[in-house]
Amino acid sequence: MKTDESAQSSAKTTHFGFREVREEDKASMVRAVFDGVAPSYDLMNDLMSGGIHRLWKAELINTLKPRPDMKLLDLGGGTGDIAFRFRAKGGGPVTVCDINKEMLSVGRDRAIDRAILDGIDWVCGDAETLPFPDRSVDAVTIAFCLRNVTRIDLALAEARRVLRPGGRFLCLEFSHVVLPGLAQLYDQYSFKVLPLMGKLVAGNRDAYQYLAESIRKFPRQAELVERMTAVGFERASYRNLTGGIAALHSGWRL
Numbered sequence: 001m002k003t004d005e006s007a008q009s010s011a012k013t014t015h016f017g018f019r020e021v022r023e024e025d026k027a028s029m030v031r032a033v034f035d036g037v038a039p040s041y042d043l044m045n046d047l048m049s050g051g052i053h054r055l056w057k058a059e060l061i062n063t064l065k066p067r068p069d070m071k072l073l074d075l076g077g078g079t080g081d082i083a084f085r086f087r088a089k090g091g092g093p094v095t096v097c098d099i100n101k102e103m104l105s106v107g108r109d110r111a112i113d114r115a116i117l118d119g120i121d122w123v124c125g126d127a128e129t130l131p132f133p134d135r136s137v138d139a140v141t142i143a144f145c146l147r148n149v150t151r152i153d154l155a156l157a158e159a160r161r162v163l164r165p166g167g168r169f170l171c172l173e174f175s176h177v178v179l180p181g182l183a184q185l186y187d188q189y190s191f192k193v194l195p196l197m198g199k200l201v202a203g204n205r206d207a208y209q210y211l212a213e214s215i216r217k218f219p220r221q222a223e224l225v226e227r228m229t230a231v232g233f234e235r236a237s238y239r240n241l242t243g244g245i246a247a248l249h250s251g252w253r254l
Contacts, residue, residue, distance in 0.1 A: 014150055017213030026150040027126070031100050033207045034078075038102035040202040042079055047201060048194055048208075056246050057081060057143060060172045063248065064139055066091030073137040073162060075127045075155075076145025078103025080110050083120050086141075095137070097125045127155040135164045143172040147218040157231040163253040169233060171224070174215040175240070175247035182243045190215070221247050 012023045021029065037044065045053045060082070066072075066089040074082045078098035086094055098104050104122050111120060125131045127142070127149050140159040149155045159169050177183040190212035198208030219227065221238045224247075228236040233251030240247050 015214075015217045017210040017217070023150050027099065030148045033204075033210055034100045035102045036204045037198075037202045037207045038078075038100070038106050041103065041106065042081070044198065044202055044208075048197060052242060053144075053246075056172055056241050056248070057085060059241065060141065060143060060170055060248060061085045061089055063250065064091075064141065064168065064170055068092050070138045071095075071136075073097060073130075073132065073140045075130075075140065075142040075159070076148070077141070077143060078107050078122075080107035080120070082141055082143050083107070084110070084114065084116070087116070087119055092138075093119055093121070095121045095123055095132070097123045097127070097130065097132075099124065099126050128158060129154075130158045130162055132162045134161055136162050138164055138167050140167070140169045141172070142170075144174065146171055146173050147214045152219070153227055153231060156228055156233070160232050160251075160253050165253055167253045169228075169249075169251045169253070171249040173218065173247060173249070175218065175244050176220050178240060178244035182245075186245060221249075224249055 013020050014023045014026055015021070016026050016029050034041070064086070066086050068090055070092045072086050072091055072094045074094060074096050076098055077083055077096050078100055080096060083094040083096050096104070096107060101124055104124060108122055123131065127145070128151050140163055142159070146152060146155065163169065177186050194212050195205045195209045199205035202208070221240065221244070225236045225238055228249065228251045232253070234254045236249070236251040238247050238249045
């Protein structure tokens with residue numbers, strides 16, 4: 001019989017920012033972070049990126065090439081940014097799936113404010129155990145969320161599972177800067193300016209300290225391609241955006 005100490009030492013761990021935590025605890029910790037910043041999340045995205053996140057999201061949508069017959073599953077997109085853009089560009093029905101009810105609430109309110117009353121479903125669910133049938137959607141997107149998932153490989157495999165043959169997966173995520181000069185400036189900004197901005201605007205310094213740390217712990221661009229390939233995606237590739245501050249990864253289910 002294991003002692004409490006030996007059982008604890010054998011528990012699987014993962015990272016929450018720079019902290020090591022039990023795998024079973026990370027999802028609730030991430031949920032708490034986004035519960036706290038949901039009302040100011042979109043404003044903070046504009047402020048901390050200087051609005052550049054809008055260009056990155058536009059690049060994702062342009063790469064996806066929405067069609068009226070294309071059914072999209074957007075993971076971790078609770079506030080609706082990707083869903084609204086997809087619909088505006090002529091895309092078909094969208095399901096937004098997010099583990100965080102507060103973020104989904106913000107997204108629903110934004111949809112009502114925009115008089116978008118149909119074409120978007122809002123589902124509370126976990127990217128690692130998606131509540132959708134096999135081969136049920138034409139495209140899966142995930143923007144600035146994959147780094148918050150506890151088991152990235154499970155989330156990738158689930159994304160592939162729900163894609164129809166010929167379907168495409170796109171991941172837009174903060175990544176690793178490839179320009180040496182920019183890297184130093186970005187580190188200074190991430191660890192000094194972002195937490196202060198989070199405190200002043202969102203009233204939550206810790207959430208944006210976590211943001212900076214979680215980016216550094218996320219797999220590098222080429223490693224994520226390898227992991228996508230390992231779960232069965234074909235033609236996996238990536239494109240750096242703004243010197244690698246963000247990257248757009250692509251894979252297909254063939």
